[in-house]
Amino acid sequence: MILIYVLIFLGVILLLSSFFTVKQQSAVIVERFGKYNSIRQSGLHLKIPIVDRIAGRVNLRIQQLDVIIETKTKDNVFVKLKVSVQFKVVQETVYEAFYKLEYPHDQITSYVFDVVRAEVPKLKLDDVFERKDDVAVAVKRELNDAMKTYGYDIINTLITDIDPDIQVKNAMNRINAADREKTAAEYEAEASRIRIVAKAKAEAESKRLQGQGIADQRREIARGLVESVDVLNKVGINSQEASALIVVTQHYDTLTSIGTENNSNLILLPNSPQAGSDMLNNMVASFTASNQVGEAMKHAKGSKGNRKQSRNYEDPSEDRNNPQNPYRSDEEQDLL
Known part of the structure; x- marks a missing residue:
């Protein structure tokens, strides 16, 4: 009875070991007496106990392998590159992937090292950052050509990371900072120039308006003085007296306006009590002198005009060499 139970127990174990399952997106290699027999896909399968055995399982899902490589660029800068390779086993080539290649990760890593160390030394550091996609395409092309034979796609x-040496990284940061400072300085200089130009234009416009206002002010003052002189002339005051009266009046008006201002910085010299009379006397004297000069100039112009008219006819008195000239003096007669 014990033997029967043992045989039944062994039979059940052998029966259960005859069945096996294969997970989704995977494949199983079945060997019979050590020789390849079949490839089983996902599902429930049966094998002959003791005769057949599962040699291995192959993952058909997409896998990723990260490879870190240190190499140097064309400008002799050492960088570390992280290359991520995404690959999978083609379902139709499970046999090649299992039997032809024992360590696929090592094989892929070797090809990545070979391609990266052949491509990166052709580029400068800045070009490595800008053309990293070109390097990645070169790696993929080389890997596809090599791994397709082994059933890998x-x-x-x-290229997920480019890490230069720490000193080079600091130097690049300083270069970027200096470049940004230069750009900021250029913008600040341009803003300062705009402010200076705008201020100069505003000052020019202010000066123009100020000059126009002064001109208008002086024009109105002159018009007012003319009207004041005309009014004074009508009551019998001549122009000189009227001008002197207006100047003295403005002088005292100015002193009055200065006295009413609390924060005035204007100083009018002279400001003594006899300053008004002195100014009036000086103005009268200057007006008199200017009138005398004007009369002298008119007299000189009249004499010059008379001499020009006397040249148009012959004056017997001008012929001094004529003995019969009655206009010669006694001294000229004696000399002759």
Whole structure:
């Protein structure tokens, strides 16, 4: 009875070991007496106990391998690149992937090292950052050509990180900071120039308006003085007296306006009590002198005009060499 129970127990174990399952997106290699027998896909399967065995399982999902490579650029800067390789086993080539390649990760890593260290030394550091996609495409192309024979399909290759030496990184940061400071200085200089130009234009416009206002003010003052002189002339005051009266009046008006201002910085010299009379006397004297000069100039112009008219006819008195000239003096007669 014990033997029967043992045989039944062994039979159940053998029966259960005859069945096996394969997960989704995977494949199982079945060998019979050590020789390849079949590839089983996902689902429930049966094998002959003791005769058949599961040699291995192959993952058919997309896998990723991260490879970190240190190399140097064309300008002798050492950088570390992180290359992410996404690959999978083609379902139709599970046999090649299992039997032809024992360590696929090592094989892929070797090809990545070879391609990156062949491409990056051709580029300068700045070009590595700008053309990293070109390097990734070169890695993918080389891997596809090499791994297709072993049943692997390279889905994509990505350069996910470029890490230069720390000193080079600091130097690049300083260069970027200096460049940004330069740009900021240029913008500040341009803003300062705009402010200076705007201020100069505003000052020019202010000066123009101020000059126009002064001109208008002087024009109105002159018009007012003319009207004042005309009014004074009508009551019998001549122009000189009227001008002197207006100047003295303005002088005292100015002193009055200065006295009413609390914060005035204007100083009018002279400001003595006899300053008004002195100014009036000086103005009268200047007016008199100017009238005398004007009369002298008119007299001189009249004499010059008379001499020009006397040249148009012959004056017997001018012929001094004529002995019969009655206009010669006694001294000229004696000399002859």
